[in-house]
Amino acid sequence: MTALPLRSEILSGAVGRPRSAASSPIQLAGQRQQTLALGRQRLMTGLLLFCIAIGVLVLRLADLSLLQGRPTVGANRSTGAIPVRGDIYDRNNVELARTFEAYGIAVAPRKLVGNPRVLAEQIAAILPDKTVDGIYKELTARNSFRYISRRVLPEQAKRINDLGEPAITLEREPERLYPNLNLAAHVIGYAVDGVGKVGVEKAFDHRLSDPSTRGTPMHLSIDARVxxxxxxxxxxxxxxxxxxxxxxxxxxxxxxxxxxxxxxxxxxxxxxxxxxxxxxxxxxxxxxxxxxxxxxxxxxxxxxxxxxxxxxxxxxxxxxxxxxxxxxxxxxxxxxxxxxxxxxxxxxxxxxxxxxxxxxxxxxxxxxxxxxxxxxxxxxxxxxxxxxxxxxxxxxxxxxxxxxxxxxxxxxxxxxxxxxxxxxxxxxxxxxxxxxxxxxxxxxxxxxxxxxxxxxxxxxxxxxxxxxxxxxxxxxxxxxxxxxxxxxxxxxxxxxxxxxxxxxxxxxxxxxxxxxxxxxxxxxxxxxxxxxxxxxxxxxxxxxxxxxxxxxxxxxxxxxxxxxxxxxxxxxxxxxxxxxx
Structure with a gap:
């Protein structure tokens, strides 16, 4: 007597096919799900990488915006910002000394890609206090790291960065600024690399550099007009x-x-x-x-x-x-x-x-x-x-x-x-x-x-x-x-x-x-x-x-x-x- 087909086989269309082929549709469905899961995983990975790239781009744009913005002497600091060295004012709040963020231009000579002579001429056009020969000497040095210039202003740093030489790097460094130039020079003195060397800068070096006191400007008895x-x-x-x-x-x-x-x-x-x-x-x-x-x-x-x-x-x-x-x-x-x-x-x-x-x-x-x-x-x-x-x-x-x-x-x-x-x-x-x-x-x-x-x-x-x-x-x-x-x-x-x-x-x-x-x-x-x-x-x-x-x-x-x-x-x-x- 011939066996009757199962209801499940009729519904699935398996009647008339060998019983050994009954598992094939199940395998195909599993493969399809695996493919979809893999696709979703790749999509999520792509989205994550895209977001990371966007984040990096935003940070880079922020960095460039800082380069483009020139610091304004005498401008108020943002609320809560503490300078790395205290400001100095005269008795009437005339600014005598402050610290601003400048840039150091460094080069890794061994990694230089461009023509050093051409690059030296381009940089010299941006930094008028530097000579072509002097810059060329730094670019072709045998050292792995050399400074081309220190105390570079933000807009100059941006122009050098725009030259696109990968061996040149910009390093932020705090610099002391004396906006009145020679005025009261022997009173104020000066600081080098954040350390007072002469004058008030040396006499009050601890007060000007201590985190607990440097946020409060120092007022001198000096009257800038006098x-x-x-x-x-x-x-x-x-x-x-x-x-x-x-x-x-x-x-x-x-x-x-x-x-x-x-x-x-x-x-x-x-x-x-x-x-x-x-x-x-x-x-x-x-x-x-x-x-x-x-x-x-x-x-x-x-x-x-x-x-x-x-x-x-x-x-x-x-x-x-x-x-x-x-x-x-x-x-x-x-x-x-x-x-x-x-x-x-x-x-x-x-x-x-x-x-x-x-x-x-x-x-x-x-x-x-x-x-x-x-x-x-x-x-x-x-x-x-x-x-x-x-x-x-x-x-x-x-x-x-x-x-x-x-x-x-x-x-x-x-x-x-x-x-x-x-x-x-x-x-x-x-x-x-x-x-x-x-x-x-x-x-x-x-x-x-x-x-x-x-x-x-x-x-x-x-x-x-x-x-x-x-x-x-x-x-x-x-x-x-x-x-x-x-x-x-x-x-x-x-x-x-x-x-x-x-x-x-x-x-x-x-x-x-x-x-x-x-x-x-x-x-x-x-x-x-x-x-x-x-x-x-x-x-x-x-x-x-x-x-x-x-x-x-x-x-x-x-x-x-x-x-x-x-x-x-x-x-x-x-x-x-x-x-x-």
Whole structure:
């Protein structure tokens, strides 16, 4: 009997086919599913690779957009961004130093594809400070890695990247920018590879680089406007006198804040290596000089404070030169008679001052100089500070006491002198000079050196020097300038040179209520048509002080008033000869 076909076979169409072929449709269906699964897997893999490619493209476009965008100096940082090195500002938020992202252009010479000579010419056209030969040398070096240039701006980096040479790479690197170029270079200093080398950059290197503090900008006491005025006027004198150098400092007499500090010639901190090393020498804090008759102010203040001088009509005999220990002390503008205190001061008598110093004595003189900080490095944050030069106690006899009294035999910096003059005119209190901004009401208490009465008398005497003495050319109408000239012969080979001097003027204004000290110095002036060939402080540097005061007075809120002045009538009554300039 014949077997009937199964229902499943009828439905599947398997009737009439051999039973061995019944599994074939099942195998075909499985293969079809495997093919579809494989297709889906390949599709997903393709989509994933596509997304990765898109991501890479987006990142590349972002990178190019950064290359195309030039950083704007002074622009605000994005919220929450912390610079790799802290920014530096002046007291009025003028940017003095900041870090921006530049690029280093590097090459792997062994992997170079293009023609090195052609490539060198193309890169030189983009980097004007580089030569074709110099770039070619880097491209063909035997090393595996060479820098073509550092500190490259973003737009320059983009143009080099567009050349398409695969062996050339762009490396981001933080760079320090000093947007005002040479302005206040000796104050700010500079940093190399994120490390401060000189100036404020070195003095506050930890604060500027520490992650916990670098996000807060540092505000200096410097006023960029005052700094520019000081540098401009001192630069003009330097050029006119064909001098070796010039220096100046402006100091707040109540707080010790340095508003300006200039040392010329100067340098560009953006490229310090391209300047003469001599230009990096800070003549204000690191240079020490015998500052001549500017010291007479201090000697008279000491004599008043100790009671050695009790009256303005007290006289010292300046009839004849002093001969002591084989040396002769004489006056440049000799009156050859006894002189009162105002006459000694406005005529700048070495003889009268020497006798006053001798009466004061070595021990009291040295004690006052010690209180004024003249026997140690100046108190200021700069690392570039020199120690003063003075005789050892064993050699500090009567001759040294006399010569130091009128500014010879003791060498100090302009910072020393400015701080001392501030103490003389501010009521007698010495405060350390500082380059950091002092908030109102936070000035240091300071150390009393002179009595308020001594300070009052000295203010009148200093004003008298400008109205009737050797400093007349420093007068600035309405600003009541007071000061003292100082012309000292330079030491050369252990001997004083009659053909080279240091001309200094130490001033303060307004003398009825002193606010600022201005100390300026010219190293080895040559004389000029403007000074009628003279090289003395009264002719060379005093006129510059007048111009400086008139420029910075309005900036600092000092209003000129020709109806105000210091009463010097009593002092004038003790003067019987007009002083030379």
């Amino acid at each position: 700094q520019q005025a000081l540098e401009s006027e001192m630069g003009a004198v330097l050029a006119d006198q064909r001098a070796q150098g010039a220096a100046g400092i402006v100091l707040d007499v109540q707080t010790g804040e340095v508003l300006a500090l200039a040392s010329l010639p100067d340098f560009n901190p953006n490229a310090p290596g391209k300047s003469d090393p001599a230009t990096r020498y800070n003549k204000v804090s690191y240079g020490v000089y015998e500052l001549g008759s500017t010291f007479k102010t201090l000697t008279i203040a000491m004599a008043l404070d100790t009671g050695v001088v009790t009256s303005m009509n007290q006289k010292y005999d300046a009839t004849n030169p002093i001969r002591i220990a084989g040396f002769t002390i004489h006056d440049d503008h000799a009156l050859r008679r006894p002189e009162t205190i105002p006459e000694i001061f406005i005529h700048s008598s070495n003889i009268g001052t020497a006798k006053m110093a001798a009466e004061l004595g070595r021990d009291r003189q040295r004690a006052y100089l010690d209180k004024l900080g003249f026997l140690k490095q100046a108190e200021i944050e700069l690392p570039e500070r020199a120690s003063p030069h003075f005789p050892p106690l064993s050699n500090w006899g009567e001759l040294a006491t006399m010569t130091i009294g009128f500014g010879h035999g003791l060498s100090v910096s302009l910072v020393h002198l400015a701080s001392a003059y501030a103490a003389v005119v501010n009521g007698g209190v010495l405060r350390p000079a500082t380059l950091l901004k002092v908030e109102p009401g936070h000035a240091p208490a300071g150390t009393r050196v002179f009595s308020p009465g001594t300070s009052d008398t000295m203010r009148a005497l200093l004003r008298l020097v400008v109205t009737d003495g050797t400093g007349r050319k420093a007068d600035a109408p309405g600003y009541r300038v007071g000061g003292k000239t100082g012309t000292a012969e330079k030491l050369s080979g252990g001997r004083y040179s009659k053909h080279a001097n240091v001309s200094t003027f130490a001033a303060a204004f307004p003398m009825d209520h002193p606010r600022y000290v201005v100390v300026t110095m010219i190293d080895d002036p040559q004389g000029s048509k403007a000074t009628y060939g003279f090289r003395t402080a009264g002719m060379v540097i005093a006129p510059a002080v007048s111009r400086i005061v008139q420029r910075i007075g309005p900036i600092l809120g000092v209003t000129p008033d020709v109806n105000k002045d210091v009463d010097v009538a009593a002092l004038l009554s003790e003067i019987h000869d007009k002083a030379a300039e």
